[in-house]
Amino acid sequence: MAQRLHGKVAAITGAGMGLGKAVALLFATEGARVVVGEINEEKGQETVDAIQAQGGKAALVQIDVRLRQDAERLTRDAVEAFGRLDVLVNNVGVQINKDVVDTSEDEWDFVVDTNLKSMFLCSKYAVAQMRQQGGGNIICISSLSGLVGNGLQASYNASKHGVIGLVRSMAVDHAADNIRVNAVCPGSMNTPLTETIPEEKLAPYREANLLKRFAAPSEIAPAALFLASDEASFVTGSVLVADGGYTTL
Numbered sequence: 001m002a003q004r005l006h007g008k009v010a011a012i013t014g015a016g017m018g019l020g021k022a023v024a025l026l027f028a029t030e031g032a033r034v035v036v037g038e039i040n041e042e043k044g045q046e047t048v049d050a051i052q053a054q055g056g057k058a059a060l061v062q063i064d065v066r067l068r069q070d071a072e073r074l075t076r077d078a079v080e081a082f083g084r085l086d087v088l089v090n091n092v093g094v095q096i097n098k099d100v101v102d103t104s105e106d107e108w109d110f111v112v113d114t115n116l117k118s119m120f121l122c123s124k125y126a127v128a129q130m131r132q133q134g135g136g137n138i139i140c141i142s143s144l145s146g147l148v149g150n151g152l153q154a155s156y157n158a159s160k161h162g163v164i165g166l167v168r169s170m171a172v173d174h175a176a177d178n179i180r181v182n183a184v185c186p187g188s189m190n191t192p193l194t195e196t197i198p199e200e201k202l203a204p205y206r207e208a209n210l211l212k213r214f215a216a217p218s219e220i221a222p223a224a225l226f227l228a229s230d231e232a233s234f235v236t237g238s239v240l241v242a243d244g245g246y247t248t249l
């Protein structure tokens with residue numbers, strides 16, 4: 001089978017677990033050299049080891065995506081390790097389930113900084129590098145919560161809507177630099193993020209999706225692969241929804 005990312009270098013944030021790990025493993029299988037940007041060193045190293053065990057090339061950059069210096073280091077270390085940066089997947093996301101009254105200012109800042117500001121920061125340095133190289137590709141993971149309102153997710157909803165705005169803005173600004181920018185909106189997945197949420201809160205999401213189940217991260221990762229590949233050469237500023245039909249009705 002053709003390796004759709006042969007010769008490319010891809011940095012993926014939050015690739016130690018969940019969707020980010022599934023994207024990292026799939027991209028490596030498709031020939032990419034993978035940079036794992038992860039706050040949890042142990043989990044990040046596990047992803048690197050798994051890629052190397054299957055014969056791929058990977059490097060760990062331990063970062064907190066909320067910090068400007070760390071975001072800058074992600075691009076710098078990718079270039080140092082593999083000579084270039086072709087694809088950035090802004091994947092990290094956290095969730096606090098509260099309305100605006102119960103959300104503290106610190107909680108708001110934590111969610112919005114982690115989910116949205118981080119994507120601005122990581123993209124800022126990646127775009128500068130991609131420009132120099134003559135092009136690149138950025139994929140931001142939003143959510144069905146970037147498309148509709150969900151109960152008790154004020155900060156998460158706001159951040160995920162913001163991600164789509166940032167994607168559209170960057171797509172406009174950097175098309176002339178040959179940089180494509182797109183969003184993926186997953187529906188509910190079985191990952192460590194959802195494992196922390198009580199079943200009674202998860203059940204309505206399962207019921208409201210047409211397929212009546214949650215996705216495995218490996219069912220969402222191919223959406224990111226498509227956008228990262230040359231098969232999506234005419235796709236920019238788009239929002240690829242993979243939500244089991246949740247937002248259809």
Ligand SMILES: NC(=O)c1ccc[n+]([C@@H]2O[C@H](COP(=O)([O-])OP(=O)(O)OC[C@H]3O[C@@H](n4cnc5c(N)ncnc54)[C@H](O)[C@@H]3O)[C@@H](O)[C@H]2O)c1
Pocket residue numbers: 013014015016017018019020037038039040043063064065066091092093094114141142143144185186187188189190191192193194
């Ligand atoms: N799980 C779902 O049901 C679901 C649904 C829709 C969208 N999403 C989105 O998909 C993306 C991935 O979600 P997931 O469920 O795989 O999450 P997860 O919690 O399972 O994994 C997130 C990873 O990011 C890392 N991380 C957390 N904070 C970090 C930081 N500040 N800097 C660097 N790394 C950090 C964690 O260590 C972890 O490895 C997120 O953007 C999330 O909002 C998830």
